[in-house]
Amino acid sequence: xxxxxxxxxxxxxxxxxxxxxxxxxxxxxxxxxxxxxxxxxxxxxxxxxxxxxxxxxxxxxxxxxxxxxxxxxxxxxxxxxxxxxxxxxxxxxxxxxxxxxxxxxxxxxxxxxxxxxxxxxxxxxxxxxxxxxxxxxxxxxxxxxxxxxxxxxxxxxxxxxxxxxxxxxxxxxxxxxxxxxxxxxxxxxxxxxxxxxxxxxxxxxxxxxxxxxxxxxxxxxxxxxxxxxxxxxxxxxxxxxxxxxxxxxxxxxxxxxxxxxxxxxxxxxxxxxxxxxxxxxxxxxxxxxxxxxxxxxxxxxxxxxxxxxxxxxxxxxxxxxxxxxxxxxxxxxxxxxxxxxxxxxx
Amino acid sequence: xxxxxxxxxxxxxxxxxxxxxxxxxxxxxxxxxxxxxxxxxxxxxxxxxxxxxxxxxxxxxxxxxxxxxxxxxxxxxxxxxxxxxxxxxxxxxxxxxxxxxxxxxxxxxxxxxxxxxxxxxxxxxxxxxxxxxxxxxxxxxxxxxxxxxxxxxxxxxxxxxxxxxxxxxxxxxxxxxxxxxxxxxxxxxxxxxxxxxxxxxxxxxxxxxxxxxxxxxxxxxxxxxxxxxxxxxxxxxxxxxxxxxxxxxxxxxxxxxxxxxxxxxxxxxxxxxxxxxxxxxxxxxxxxxxxxx
Numbered sequence: 001x002x003x004x005x006x007x008x009x010x011x012x013x014x015x016x017x018x019x020x021x022x023x024x025x026x027x028x029x030x031x032x033x034x035x036x037x038x039x040x041x042x043x044x045x046x047x048x049x050x051x052x053x054x055x056x057x058x059x060x061x062x063x064x065x066x067x068x069x070x071x072x073x074x075x076x077x078x079x080x081x082x083x084x085x086x087x088x089x090x091x092x093x094x095x096x097x098x099x100x101x102x103x104x105x106x107x108x109x110x111x112x113x114x115x116x117x118x119x120x121x122x123x124x125x126x127x128x129x130x131x132x133x134x135x136x137x138x139x140x141x142x143x144x145x146x147x148x149x150x151x152x153x154x155x156x157x158x159x160x161x162x163x164x165x166x167x168x169x170x171x172x173x174x175x176x177x178x179x180x181x182x183x184x185x186x187x188x189x190x191x192x193x194x195x196x197x198x199x200x201x202x203x204x205x206x207x208x209x210x211x212x213x214x215x216x217x218x219x220x221x222x223x224x225x226x227x228x229x230x231x232x233x234x235x236x237x238x239x240x241x242x243x244x245x246x247x248x249x250x251x252x253x254x255x256x257x258x259x260x261x262x263x264x265x266x267x268x269x270x271x272x273x274x275x276x277x278x279x280x281x282x283x284x285x286x287x288x289x290x291x292x293x294x295x296x297x298x299x300x301x302x303x304x305x306x307x308x309x310x311x312x313x314x315x316x317x318x319x320x321x322x323x324x325x326x327x328x329x330x331x332x333x334x335x336x337x338x339x340x341x342x343x344x345x346x
Numbered sequence: 347x348x349x350x351x352x353x354x355x356x357x358x359x360x361x362x363x364x365x366x367x368x369x370x371x372x373x374x375x376x377x378x379x380x381x382x383x384x385x386x387x388x389x390x391x392x393x394x395x396x397x398x399x400x401x402x403x404x405x406x407x408x409x410x411x412x413x414x415x416x417x418x419x420x421x422x423x424x425x426x427x428x429x430x431x432x433x434x435x436x437x438x439x440x441x442x443x444x445x446x447x448x449x450x451x452x453x454x455x456x457x458x459x460x461x462x463x464x465x466x467x468x469x470x471x472x473x474x475x476x477x478x479x480x481x482x483x484x485x486x487x488x489x490x491x492x493x494x495x496x497x498x499x500x501x502x503x504x505x506x507x508x509x510x511x512x513x514x515x516x517x518x519x520x521x522x523x524x525x526x527x528x529x530x531x532x533x534x535x536x537x538x539x540x541x542x543x544x545x546x547x548x549x550x551x552x553x554x555x556x557x558x559x560x561x562x563x564x565x566x567x568x569x570x571x572x573x574x575x576x577x578x579x580x581x582x583x584x585x586x587x588x589x590x591x592x593x594x595x596x597x598x599x600x601x602x603x604x605x606x607x608x609x610x611x612x613x614x615x616x617x618x619x620x621x622x623x624x625x626x627x628x629x630x631x632x633x634x635x636x637x638x639x
Binding site: 029030031032054055058059062063064182201202204313317318319320 | 427431437438439444458461465561
């Protein structure tokens, strides 16, 4: 098979799998549609049948469908941002959470939650509404800049430096979040805990629209960069010789990744390791060919997060397990596997 | 080969989940059947005090779901579904009990859940809860109106009658409320239910420097120098009983520690600020009198 048609083949297979999981997820939940099948109810809602009870409409459309779509969008963006970063840093350990991006985003989001009330009134209304989201993006962007500046010299990124910078940012984030926990009220405290473990429970269609816009912009920039990232693996000088504007490529990836991680954190809290697990598995299957794994990670990230989220909201009902717990549980062992594999080159 | 195994194992995992899922749905159907309502209203109450008010007004049977703080009356356990803690609750389990009315307090509900509840289209009343006698009476009146019952005066009268039994204590004892859960120890400052109740029971809160709850520090305990330590029964038990409480940092330096004055009351009764407010105040008043002789 030609590379291109092979890619389309795998993309279609994963898309079908994603669709199957979405169908399964749609039927999962504690609400009972008076014995009717959720699919039928959804179909009636889509058709605009007004005889469906408002509660049924609400649960199937605004609760379950919105949440499924959000899991698909965020899973996809987290995985793609992980793959993009790994290409940029030429290292399988580079992901938003390990190099401190997520932590930076979470920290500024936490500050906005606890202290936002004090300065909210001085801000324009548009900003007030999305204060937490904007703060998360700024947090992700600043961390990204910091990691990149500290760990890169002469066009080469030192992996150990990169991870240690991530550790430092995470430590700073942790301590300041700790301080915020200390000064926060009981109810803010619980919100922060929830925030730190991630959840898709607050999914709405408005948020999904914002996510779709961010996703489209980011993918238009990032997905065609497969060839350039492949060339980057040869080293920056060689890539330059192949006609790639390395500096521009780096800047674009940094901004797009910060945008995706920041927005995801803003809407779902910290969901770690998706950006590590997905590219890792894809690399096992297809080697490090970014023209392949960039588009595939977009679909496989959705598969992973949607599966995880469906479990998280069904195994301890009526409550739910924060999704971050599940992804970290899966990601930890893979992190160790990568460490062992790359023991010598670190 | 590797790829085939991977795809196969994923499909297998998905298939097995589906099976588990269908089994679960049958379960849900059963629970729903056993909860057939006896009246028109199907109420979800998301606050212990509000749950007590609804029950005391004679509408206990209409409650189909409650939060974790709704521990009284105990008979509710059999008829209403426990939906968990309002801070980690999600909307679908609430919708699953098919409520016609949701009652909650503004204090503890998480903003995201509140947003979801509001957009669900189910009639919802969010009450402002004030920790005072007047606030409680107002809450009772508002809840009664929300559920269509005008016969609430008797509840307010009972609170007044109970409160009359509170004996004045000449030298107001300094009471330190310690909120113990696992290893986390918090003390209650002003503007908390405990602060208000201690006042009603004839004592004074040992901590007046801050509002809400703050972590306990040994120095702060010594400085506050309480005459009595006050716990939730469950919290005291979790902290290792009286022995455990006396070993808490700083406690042995205080009057309460020296004289081993430790009291505990049921958490729901103390913090509910519902129809049993008078009862709670009288209970605490008695304990304070016994422990300050």
